[in-house]
Amino acid sequence: MSRQPSILITGAGGEIGHGLIDRLFHMSDRPIITLDLNPLEKAIAGQVRKEFVGSILDTQLLERINAEYEVDQVFHLAALLSTRSEFSPALAHKVNVEGTLNLLEFAQKEGESHGRDVLFFYPSSIAAYGLPDDVTKKQAGRVKEDEFNQPTTMYGANKLYCEHLGRYYDRHFRQLSAGPKLGKVDFRCIRFPGLISAATVPSGGTSDYVPEMIHAAAQGQPYACFVRSDARIPFMAMPDAVTAILMLTAANKAKLTRCVYNIGAFAPSAGEVESLVRKAFPVANIVYKLDEKRAGIVDSWPADVDDTAARVDWGLNPQFDLRTAFDEYLVPTIRKRYS
Ligand code: AKB
Numbered sequence: 001m002s003r004q005p006s007i008l009i010t011g012a013g014g015e016i017g018h019g020l021i022d023r024l025f026h027m028s029d030r031p032i033i034t035l036d037l038n039p040l041e042k043a044i045a046g047q048v049r050k051e052f053v054g055s056i057l058d059t060q061l062l063e064r065i066n067a068e069y070e071v072d073q074v075f076h077l078a079a080l081l082s083t084r085s086e087f088s089p090a091l092a093h094k095v096n097v098e099g100t101l102n103l104l105e106f107a108q109k110e111g112e113s114h115g116r117d118v119l120f121f122y123p124s125s126i127a128a129y130g131l132p133d134d135v136t137k138k139q140a141g142r143v144k145e146d147e148f149n150q151p152t153t154m155y156g157a158n159k160l161y162c163e164h165l166g167r168y169y170d171r172h173f174r175q176l177s178a179g180p181k182l183g184k185v186d187f188r189c190i191r192f193p194g195l196i197s198a199a200t201v202p203s204g205g206t207s208d209y210v211p212e213m214i215h216a217a218a219q220g221q222p223y224a225c226f227v228r229s230d231a232r233i234p235f236m237a238m239p240d241a242v243t244a245i246l247m248l249t250a251a252n253k254a255k256l257t258r259c260v261y262n263i264g265a266f267a268p269s270a271g272e273v274e275s276l277v278r279k280a281f282p283v284a285n286i287v288y289k290l291d292e293k294r295a296g297i298v299d300s301w302p303a304d305v306d307d308t309a310a311r312v313d314w315g316l317n318p319q320f321d322l323r324t325a326f327d328e329y330l331v332p333t334i335r336k337r338y339s
Contacts, residue, residue, distance in 0.1 A: 005114075006049070008071045010035045010056050010103060011078030013044075015200045016123060019242040020075060021047050027246070033069055035061070036078070056099035062106045071110045073119045075245070076103045082127050082297060084204030085155040096158035097165075104169045104185060111184020118184055121249050122166050124191040124260060126234060126301045127156035127206075134299060143302040145191070145262050145309065152300045153206075163189055167259045188248050189260040193234035193267075193305065195241050196325065198333035206297045210235060210273050217277045217284035218334040224289035229271030233301045236265040237325040240318040244310070251314035258309060265318035266325070267304035276322070280331045
Protein backbone atom coordinates (compact mmCIF):
# COMPACT_ATOMS: atom_id res chain seq x y z
CA MET A 1 0.00 0.00 0.00
CA SER A 2 1.10 3.56 -0.45
CA ARG A 3 -0.57 6.92 0.11
CA GLN A 4 2.19 8.52 -1.97
CA PRO A 5 0.93 10.12 -5.20
CA SER A 6 1.43 7.36 -7.77
CA ILE A 7 1.24 6.64 -11.49
CA LEU A 8 -0.90 3.85 -12.92
CA ILE A 9 -0.02 2.48 -16.37
CA THR A 10 -2.36 -0.04 -17.98
CA GLY A 11 -1.14 -2.17 -20.87
CA ALA A 12 2.30 -1.44 -19.46
CA GLY A 13 3.92 -4.38 -21.21
CA GLY A 14 3.04 -3.07 -24.66
CA GLU A 15 5.18 -1.11 -27.12
CA ILE A 16 4.49 2.37 -25.73
CA GLY A 17 4.63 1.11 -22.15
CA HIS A 18 8.22 -0.14 -22.56
CA GLY A 19 9.52 3.29 -23.46
CA LEU A 20 7.20 5.21 -21.14
CA ILE A 21 8.06 3.25 -17.96
CA ASP A 22 11.78 3.80 -18.45
CA ARG A 23 11.39 7.54 -19.05
CA LEU A 24 8.96 8.05 -16.13
CA PHE A 25 11.18 5.96 -13.83
CA HIS A 26 14.08 8.30 -14.49
CA MET A 27 12.19 11.61 -14.45
CA SER A 28 9.20 11.32 -12.13
CA ASP A 29 9.18 11.28 -8.33
CA ARG A 30 6.05 9.14 -8.39
CA PRO A 31 6.20 5.35 -7.97
CA ILE A 32 4.78 3.41 -10.93
CA ILE A 33 1.98 0.87 -10.56
CA THR A 34 1.27 -1.28 -13.61
CA LEU A 35 -1.66 -3.38 -14.78
CA ASP A 36 -1.29 -5.78 -17.69
CA LEU A 37 -2.69 -9.15 -18.72
CA ASN A 38 0.87 -10.49 -18.82
CA PRO A 39 3.84 -10.16 -16.46
CA LEU A 40 6.29 -7.39 -17.40
CA GLU A 41 9.64 -8.21 -18.98
CA LYS A 42 12.44 -8.22 -16.42
CA ALA A 43 14.06 -5.21 -18.10
CA ILE A 44 11.19 -2.95 -17.00
CA ALA A 45 9.71 -4.88 -14.07
CA GLY A 46 12.47 -3.54 -11.84
CA GLN A 47 11.36 0.01 -12.54
CA VAL A 48 7.86 -0.36 -11.13
CA ARG A 49 6.74 -0.22 -7.49
CA LYS A 50 3.94 -2.78 -7.92
CA GLU A 51 2.96 -4.95 -10.89
CA PHE A 52 -0.64 -6.17 -11.08
CA VAL A 53 -1.30 -8.97 -13.57
CA GLY A 54 -4.95 -8.78 -14.56
CA SER A 55 -7.61 -7.20 -16.76
CA ILE A 56 -8.89 -3.65 -17.01
CA LEU A 57 -12.34 -5.30 -17.04
CA ASP A 58 -11.78 -6.57 -13.48
CA THR A 59 -13.51 -3.79 -11.51
CA GLN A 60 -12.74 -5.51 -8.18
CA LEU A 61 -9.03 -5.34 -9.02
CA LEU A 62 -9.38 -1.65 -9.88
CA GLU A 63 -11.17 -1.08 -6.54
CA ARG A 64 -8.25 -2.83 -4.78
CA ILE A 65 -5.73 -0.56 -6.54
CA ASN A 66 -7.95 2.42 -5.64
CA ALA A 67 -7.90 1.36 -1.96
CA GLU A 68 -4.18 0.61 -1.79
CA TYR A 69 -2.70 3.49 -3.78
CA GLU A 70 -3.17 7.22 -4.22
CA VAL A 71 -3.08 7.45 -8.03
CA ASP A 72 -3.11 10.92 -9.54
CA GLN A 73 -1.72 10.09 -12.98
CA VAL A 74 -3.18 7.39 -15.27
CA PHE A 75 -1.61 6.35 -18.59
CA HIS A 76 -4.26 4.04 -20.04
CA LEU A 77 -2.44 2.15 -22.82
CA ALA A 78 -4.28 -1.21 -22.75
CA ALA A 79 -6.15 -1.91 -26.01
CA LEU A 80 -6.79 -4.44 -28.76
CA LEU A 81 -5.30 -2.96 -31.95
CA SER A 82 -6.99 -2.62 -35.32
CA THR A 83 -6.35 -5.95 -37.05
CA ARG A 84 -7.00 -8.06 -33.94
CA SER A 85 -10.16 -6.05 -33.26
CA GLU A 86 -11.55 -6.94 -36.70
CA PHE A 87 -11.41 -10.63 -35.82
CA SER A 88 -13.05 -10.07 -32.43
CA PRO A 89 -15.12 -6.86 -32.70
CA ALA A 90 -17.35 -7.49 -29.67
CA LEU A 91 -14.32 -8.32 -27.49
CA ALA A 92 -12.58 -5.21 -28.85
CA HIS A 93 -15.54 -3.07 -27.81
CA LYS A 94 -15.51 -4.64 -24.35
CA VAL A 95 -11.78 -4.08 -23.82
CA ASN A 96 -11.35 -0.80 -25.68
CA VAL A 97 -14.55 0.96 -24.57
CA GLU A 98 -15.81 -0.69 -21.36
CA GLY A 99 -12.22 -1.01 -20.18
CA THR A 100 -11.62 2.68 -20.82
CA LEU A 101 -14.85 3.61 -19.03
CA ASN A 102 -13.65 1.52 -16.06
CA LEU A 103 -10.40 3.50 -15.96
CA LEU A 104 -12.18 6.87 -16.28
CA GLU A 105 -14.44 5.87 -13.36
CA PHE A 106 -11.32 4.72 -11.45
CA ALA A 107 -9.68 8.12 -12.05
CA GLN A 108 -12.82 10.01 -11.03
CA LYS A 109 -13.09 8.00 -7.80
CA GLU A 110 -9.39 8.51 -7.05
CA GLY A 111 -9.81 12.24 -7.56
CA GLU A 112 -12.84 12.33 -5.26
CA SER A 113 -10.85 10.36 -2.68
CA HIS A 114 -7.67 12.47 -2.51
CA GLY A 115 -9.21 15.74 -3.70
CA ARG A 116 -6.86 16.47 -6.59
CA ASP A 117 -7.55 16.23 -10.32
CA VAL A 118 -6.24 13.02 -11.89
CA LEU A 119 -4.21 13.38 -15.07
CA PHE A 120 -5.53 10.82 -17.58
CA PHE A 121 -3.49 10.16 -20.73
CA TYR A 122 -5.30 8.29 -23.50
CA PRO A 123 -3.67 7.06 -26.73
CA SER A 124 -6.00 7.45 -29.68
CA SER A 125 -4.97 6.75 -33.25
CA ILE A 126 -5.08 7.75 -36.90
CA ALA A 127 -7.54 4.84 -37.02
CA ALA A 128 -10.12 7.39 -35.78
CA TYR A 129 -10.11 8.76 -39.35
CA GLY A 130 -11.86 7.23 -42.37
CA LEU A 131 -10.96 8.49 -45.85
CA PRO A 132 -13.60 7.13 -48.27
CA ASP A 133 -11.34 6.53 -51.31
CA ASP A 134 -7.86 7.12 -52.77
CA VAL A 135 -8.79 10.34 -54.59
CA THR A 136 -10.18 11.88 -51.39
CA LYS A 137 -7.13 10.64 -49.44
CA LYS A 138 -4.73 12.26 -51.90
CA GLN A 139 -6.74 15.52 -52.02
CA ALA A 140 -7.11 15.64 -48.21
CA GLY A 141 -3.33 15.62 -47.63
CA ARG A 142 -2.54 16.52 -44.00
CA VAL A 143 -5.83 15.92 -42.16
CA LYS A 144 -6.92 18.09 -39.20
CA GLU A 145 -8.35 16.59 -35.99
CA ASP A 146 -12.01 17.39 -36.81
CA GLU A 147 -11.96 16.14 -40.42
CA PHE A 148 -12.98 12.72 -41.78
CA ASN A 149 -13.94 11.32 -38.36
CA GLN A 150 -15.66 8.26 -39.88
CA PRO A 151 -13.52 5.25 -38.97
CA THR A 152 -14.05 1.99 -40.85
CA THR A 153 -12.72 -0.30 -38.10
CA MET A 154 -14.07 -1.33 -34.71
CA TYR A 155 -10.77 -0.16 -33.16
CA GLY A 156 -11.08 3.25 -34.83
CA ALA A 157 -14.71 3.56 -33.72
CA ASN A 158 -13.66 2.58 -30.17
CA LYS A 159 -10.86 5.15 -30.12
CA LEU A 160 -13.08 7.95 -31.46
CA TYR A 161 -15.82 7.22 -28.93
CA CYS A 162 -13.36 7.04 -26.03
CA GLU A 163 -12.02 10.47 -27.06
CA HIS A 164 -15.57 11.78 -26.53
CA LEU A 165 -15.90 9.84 -23.26
CA GLY A 166 -12.72 11.42 -21.96
CA ARG A 167 -13.83 14.89 -22.99
CA TYR A 168 -17.12 14.28 -21.15
CA TYR A 169 -15.33 13.31 -17.92
CA ASP A 170 -13.01 16.30 -18.31
CA ARG A 171 -15.55 18.98 -19.14
CA HIS A 172 -19.17 17.83 -18.57
CA PHE A 173 -19.15 15.13 -15.88
CA ARG A 174 -22.51 15.00 -14.04
CA GLN A 175 -23.25 18.49 -15.37
CA LEU A 176 -26.79 18.56 -13.96
CA SER A 177 -25.65 18.08 -10.37
CA ALA A 178 -26.04 21.06 -8.03
CA GLY A 179 -22.94 22.87 -6.83
CA PRO A 180 -19.44 23.21 -8.26
CA LYS A 181 -17.89 21.09 -11.03
CA LEU A 182 -17.69 17.46 -9.91
CA GLY A 183 -15.32 16.17 -12.56
CA LYS A 184 -11.83 15.24 -11.35
CA VAL A 185 -10.40 13.87 -14.62
CA ASP A 186 -7.86 15.93 -16.57
CA PHE A 187 -8.18 14.08 -19.89
CA ARG A 188 -5.39 14.49 -22.46
CA CYS A 189 -5.20 12.50 -25.69
CA ILE A 190 -2.87 12.00 -28.66
CA ARG A 191 -3.95 10.44 -31.95
CA PHE A 192 -0.83 8.41 -32.66
CA PRO A 193 0.39 7.65 -36.19
CA GLY A 194 2.01 4.29 -36.85
CA LEU A 195 4.81 3.86 -34.30
CA ILE A 196 8.19 2.26 -34.97
CA SER A 197 10.18 0.91 -32.04
CA ALA A 198 13.67 -0.60 -32.14
CA ALA A 199 13.00 -2.34 -28.84
CA THR A 200 9.76 -4.18 -29.61
CA VAL A 201 7.79 -5.55 -32.54
CA PRO A 202 4.06 -4.74 -32.57
CA SER A 203 1.29 -7.32 -32.83
CA GLY A 204 -2.31 -7.02 -33.90
CA GLY A 205 -1.95 -3.68 -35.65
CA THR A 206 -2.38 -2.76 -39.30
CA SER A 207 0.45 -0.23 -39.45
CA ASP A 208 2.72 -3.09 -38.33
CA TYR A 209 4.09 -3.62 -41.87
CA VAL A 210 6.79 -0.96 -41.34
CA PRO A 211 8.25 -2.23 -38.04
CA GLU A 212 7.77 -5.83 -39.18
CA MET A 213 9.74 -5.16 -42.40
CA ILE A 214 12.63 -3.58 -40.52
CA HIS A 215 12.86 -6.18 -37.75
CA ALA A 216 12.58 -9.07 -40.27
CA ALA A 217 15.43 -7.68 -42.41
CA ALA A 218 17.63 -7.17 -39.33
CA GLN A 219 17.12 -10.85 -38.45
CA GLY A 220 17.77 -12.02 -42.01
CA GLN A 221 14.19 -13.22 -42.26
CA PRO A 222 12.04 -12.90 -45.40
CA TYR A 223 9.14 -10.46 -45.21
CA ALA A 224 5.93 -10.41 -47.29
CA CYS A 225 4.50 -6.88 -47.12
CA PHE A 226 0.67 -6.97 -47.04
CA VAL A 227 0.13 -3.45 -48.46
CA ARG A 228 1.02 -2.02 -51.86
CA SER A 229 4.37 -0.23 -52.23
CA ASP A 230 2.55 3.11 -52.68
CA ALA A 231 0.55 2.77 -49.43
CA ARG A 232 1.17 5.88 -47.37
CA ILE A 233 0.31 6.83 -43.75
CA PRO A 234 2.08 8.90 -41.07
CA PHE A 235 4.63 7.28 -38.74
CA MET A 236 6.81 8.31 -35.81
CA ALA A 237 9.82 6.87 -34.03
CA MET A 238 8.86 5.54 -30.59
CA PRO A 239 11.20 7.83 -28.60
CA ASP A 240 9.44 10.85 -30.13
CA ALA A 241 6.03 9.33 -29.30
CA VAL A 242 6.99 8.89 -25.64
CA THR A 243 8.42 12.43 -25.54
CA ALA A 244 5.11 13.72 -26.94
CA ILE A 245 3.19 11.97 -24.15
CA LEU A 246 5.47 13.51 -21.51
CA MET A 247 5.21 16.98 -23.09
CA LEU A 248 1.41 16.93 -23.37
CA THR A 249 0.94 15.60 -19.84
CA ALA A 250 3.34 18.21 -18.42
CA ALA A 251 1.74 21.10 -20.31
CA ASN A 252 -0.15 23.90 -18.56
CA LYS A 253 -3.82 22.96 -18.91
CA ALA A 254 -4.71 26.60 -19.56
CA LYS A 255 -2.63 26.51 -22.75
CA LEU A 256 -4.45 23.45 -24.17
CA THR A 257 -7.13 24.43 -26.69
CA ARG A 258 -8.35 20.84 -27.13
CA CYS A 259 -8.38 17.43 -25.42
CA VAL A 260 -7.32 15.46 -28.53
CA TYR A 261 -4.21 16.21 -30.61
CA ASN A 262 -2.73 14.94 -33.86
CA ILE A 263 1.00 14.32 -33.92
CA GLY A 264 3.15 13.37 -36.88
CA ALA A 265 6.80 13.15 -37.91
CA PHE A 266 7.10 11.56 -41.38
CA ALA A 267 4.73 9.89 -43.84
CA PRO A 268 6.60 7.44 -46.09
CA SER A 269 5.20 5.02 -48.63
CA ALA A 270 5.88 1.34 -47.99
CA GLY A 271 8.24 1.47 -50.99
CA GLU A 272 10.25 4.35 -49.50
CA VAL A 273 10.64 2.34 -46.29
CA GLU A 274 11.65 -0.71 -48.33
CA SER A 275 14.44 1.30 -50.03
CA LEU A 276 15.85 2.41 -46.67
CA VAL A 277 15.62 -1.14 -45.31
CA ARG A 278 17.48 -2.53 -48.35
CA LYS A 279 20.15 0.17 -47.96
CA ALA A 280 20.68 -0.80 -44.31
CA PHE A 281 20.29 -4.55 -44.88
CA PRO A 282 21.35 -5.26 -48.51
CA VAL A 283 20.44 -8.93 -48.30
CA ALA A 284 16.88 -8.14 -47.16
CA ASN A 285 14.36 -10.51 -48.71
CA ILE A 286 11.24 -8.33 -49.11
CA VAL A 287 8.31 -9.16 -51.37
CA TYR A 288 4.79 -7.75 -51.66
CA LYS A 289 1.90 -10.12 -50.95
CA LEU A 290 -1.16 -7.90 -50.97
CA ASP A 291 -3.85 -8.50 -48.38
CA GLU A 292 -6.63 -6.48 -50.00
CA LYS A 293 -8.65 -6.17 -46.79
CA ARG A 294 -5.84 -5.12 -44.46
CA ALA A 295 -4.51 -2.82 -47.18
CA GLY A 296 -8.00 -1.35 -47.40
CA ILE A 297 -7.79 -0.35 -43.72
CA VAL A 298 -4.45 1.38 -44.30
CA ASP A 299 -5.90 3.11 -47.38
CA SER A 300 -8.72 4.51 -45.20
CA TRP A 301 -6.20 6.21 -42.91
CA PRO A 302 -4.85 9.66 -43.83
CA ALA A 303 -1.69 10.08 -45.93
CA ASP A 304 -0.54 12.52 -43.25
CA VAL A 305 -1.87 14.61 -40.35
CA ASP A 306 -1.82 18.32 -39.52
CA ASP A 307 -0.24 18.61 -36.06
CA THR A 308 -0.22 22.41 -35.87
CA ALA A 309 -2.36 22.44 -32.71
CA ALA A 310 0.15 20.22 -30.85
CA ARG A 311 3.08 22.34 -32.01
CA VAL A 312 1.38 25.61 -30.97
CA ASP A 313 -0.27 24.46 -27.71
CA TRP A 314 2.48 22.33 -26.16
CA GLY A 315 5.57 22.51 -28.36
CA LEU A 316 5.52 19.19 -30.23
CA ASN A 317 8.85 18.90 -32.01
CA PRO A 318 9.82 15.37 -33.11
CA GLN A 319 13.58 14.79 -33.24
CA PHE A 320 13.53 12.10 -35.92
CA ASP A 321 12.53 12.45 -39.54
CA LEU A 322 12.45 9.34 -41.79
CA ARG A 323 16.18 9.39 -42.59
CA THR A 324 17.44 10.12 -39.08
CA ALA A 325 14.97 7.65 -37.59
CA PHE A 326 16.70 4.96 -39.65
CA ASP A 327 20.29 6.21 -39.42
CA GLU A 328 20.39 7.37 -35.80
CA TYR A 329 17.79 5.21 -34.02
CA LEU A 330 16.32 2.18 -35.79
CA VAL A 331 19.26 0.61 -37.66
CA PRO A 332 21.98 0.97 -34.98
CA THR A 333 19.65 -0.06 -32.14
CA ILE A 334 18.03 -2.96 -33.97
CA ARG A 335 21.43 -4.24 -35.19
CA LYS A 336 22.60 -4.30 -31.57
CA ARG A 337 19.41 -6.04 -30.46
CA TYR A 338 19.84 -8.94 -32.90
CA SER A 339 23.64 -9.14 -32.95
C1 AKB B 1 -2.75 -0.19 -35.46
O1 AKB B 1 -2.21 -0.44 -36.54
O2 AKB B 1 -3.83 -0.66 -35.10
C2 AKB B 1 -2.07 0.81 -34.53
C3 AKB B 1 -2.57 2.16 -34.83
C4 AKB B 1 -2.21 2.84 -36.08
O3 AKB B 1 -3.27 2.74 -34.01
N1 AKB B 1 -0.63 0.72 -34.71
